Amino acid sequence: MREKELVDAAIAARKMAYTPYSGFQVGAALLTKSGKIYRGCNIENASLTPTNCAERTAFFKAVSEGEKEFEAIAIVGGKAESDISDYCPPCGVCRQVMMEFCDPDQFHVILARSPEEWKVYTLRDLLPLGFGKSDLD
Numbered sequence: 187m188r189e190k191e192l193v194d195a196a197i198a199a200r201k202m203a204y205t206p207y208s209g210f211q212v213g214a215a216l217l218t219k220s221g222k223i224y225r226g227c228n229i230e231n232a233s234l235t236p237t238n239c240a241e242r243t244a245f246f247k248a249v250s251e252g253e254k255e256f257e258a259i260a261i262v263g264g265k266a267e268s269d270i271s272d273y274c275p276p277c278g279v280c281r282q283v284m285m286e287f288c289d290p291d292q293f294h295v296i297l298a299r300s301p302e303e304w305k306v307y308t309l310r311d312l313l314p315l316g317f318g319k320s321d322l323d
């Protein structure tokens with residue numbers, strides 16, 4: 187898998203984060219099964235709740251362009267004034283969005299704390315017993 191490429195793309199995506207309220211900047215890079223990479227950043231709002239996380243920005247960009255099958259996502263985050271130094275796990279809402287489009291046992295979530303250091307999880311690791319489409323059958 188293209189882990190290093192995804193980590194580098196997530197770090198680049200983070201530079202576009204719009205975070206006047208929290209100053210916490212997140213970047214994501216989503217790899218489709220067709221081999222394309224969609225980048226996302228968090229986009230905050232004065233009214234707070236319309237804020238969109240980096241991961242969902244990447245998913246919604248991809249889905250809005252016709253992509254519905256995904257292989258992996260890399261995520262990085264940290265305070266605006268510094269380089270990333272710690273892992274930034276995805277929030278619960280973003281995990282649920284991943285659950286909508288991804289096989290939890292196949293989809294990889296890559297968390298990086300530097301351009302050279304990352305850990306790989308499955309979505310199942312991060313969302314055990316997640317609720318998805320098949321639960322509605």
Ligand code: THU
Nearest residue numbers: 208210212228239240275276277
């Ligand atoms: N944030 C993300 O972009 N992704 C996550 O999974 C966790 C949180 C953003 C939302 C907000 O702009 C900032 O980080 C602080 O919560």
